[in-house]
Amino acid sequence: MxxxxxxxxxxxxxxxxxxxxxxxxxxxxxxxxxxxxxxxxxxxxxxxxxxxxxxxxxxxxxxxxxxxxxxxxxxxxxxxxxxxxxxxxxxxxxxxxxxxxxxxxxxxxxxxxxxxxxxxxxxxxxxxxxxxxxxxxxxxxxxxxxxxxxxxxxxxxxxxxxxxxxxCGIMTGSGAVLNVLKPGPGESIAIFGTGAVGLAGMLAAIAAGATTIIMVDIVPSRLEFAKELGATHVVNSREDDAVERIREITGGRGVSYALDTTGVPPVFSQMTKSLALRGHGALVGAAKLGTEAPFDIGTLLVSGITVSMVVEGDAVPREFIPKLISLYERGLFxxxxxxxxxxxxxxxxxxxxxxxxxxxxxxxxx
Structure with a gap:
């Protein structure tokens, strides 16, 4: 046709x-x-x-x-x-x-x-x-x-x-949180990037019961919007050191979970350094093939952290998309x-x- x-x-x-x-x-x-x-x-x-x-x-x-x-x-x-x-x-x-x-x-x-x-x-x-x-x-x-x-x-x-x-985009952010990181009620998460993927991850973290939700970006209007949607804290990484601010917010501990939606090498490094001991971080942001990012294996060796590379939220679409629709219909997403x-x-x-x-x-x- x-x-x-x-x-x-x-x-x-x-x-x-x-x-x-x-x-x-x-x-x-x-x-x-x-x-x-x-x-x-x-x-x-x-x-x-x-x-x-x-x-x-x-x-x-x-x-x-x-x-x-x-x-x-x-x-x-x-x-x-x-x-x-x-x-x-x-x-x-x-x-x-x-x-x-x-x-x-x-x-x-x-x-x-x-x-x-x-x-x-x-x-x-x-x-x-x-x-x-x-x-x-x-x-x-x-x-x-x-x-x-x-x-x-x-x-x-x-x-x-x-x-x-x-x-894709909404499934990627929410799936990375719900299927891979899996924060529980009362836990903490930092999300780098306030585009559709990052904000979908934030909404998923709220639905999962996380109570310290830190959004990091360089665009003030996006950070304000994240607060309106339920972020508990925002960090403008153009004005402040994101890792220092995240540790201040968490009493020096760092976050239990973190998500990098940007694919920008320095941001990936910040994500790894913002994690608490045995924390779990995930990367979903796409970068050009061959892109390498700094990873401080000397300092981070003793942290016990896990870093996951996540595609499409590690979701089974026929199972996961109906779940997102159900959460949306209940006003939770x-x-x-x-x-x-x-x-x-x-x-x-x-x-x-x-x-x-x-x-x-x-x-x-x-």
């Missing part, structure tokens, strides 16, 4: 809205009519070729929509189902079958390779291939084909205009306060507003 999509053509270049051809869904795929898609930092860094996904490409990986057609082998979805789209994974490797699909042995190929595993693409223009299947979905399109495994069915009355970011919507034709404005920090989580409406 003929569809409309936003195509990334070159680094640091606006996406180009074009008419493309979408092929038929494979036996294990469904065709989804997109209702909305979040704009994520990962879309920008892949457009800019931090990761070498072939261009031209249809990016987008926080899609939500309605099933329009189902492949012959699909048994758990039907036409008309509302779905939120998650990252791709093979489903058969050791990591997938033990409940950790975000560490699928073929994660890079499935999510960044620009094709299906067999080398085919879902999109073409005048017979020429356009990279597709980004995160298994390429949701910057009016319609797309995705493996049924990637699609999470939600309730018929679910607000699809809001739910797309649960498939108000991630909607992070969202600002844009028309699909304004996609490049959404990218610019995300990069400048004007908008925390842009969501495109089709």
């Amino acid at each position: 003929k569809i409309t999509a936003a195509v990334a053509t070159a680094p640091e270049t606006d996406l180009d809205i074009r008419e493309l051809e979408l092929d038929e869904p494979r036996p294990d795929e469904v065709t989804v009519r997109l209702v909305a898609s979040g704009v994520c930092h990962t879309d920008a860094i892949v457009r800019d070729q931090w990761y070498p996904t072939p261009l031209p490409a249809v990016l987008g990986h926080e899609g939500s929509g309605i099933v329009e057609a189902v492949g012959s082998a699909v048994t758990d979805l039907k036409v008309g189902d509302k779905v939120v789209l998650g990252p791709a994974s093979c489903g058969v490797c050791e990591q997938c079958i033990t409940g950790h699909p975000q560490y699928c042995v073929d994660f890079y190929a499935y999510n960044f390779g620009g094709t299906r595993p067999d080398g085919s693409v879902a999109f073409t223009q005048d017979g020429e291939a356009v990279s597709s299947n980004f995160f298994g979905q390429s949701s910057f399109a009016s319609y797309t084909n995705v493996r049924a495994r990637n699609a999470v069915k939600v309730a018929d009355d679910a607000p699809l205009e809001l739910l797309g970011p649960l498939g 108000p991630f909607d306060k992070l969202v600002k919507t844009y028309g699909f034709s304004d996609i490049n404005t959404a990218f610019a507003d995300s990069e400048s920090g004007e908008t925390i989580k842009p969501v495109l409406l089709y």
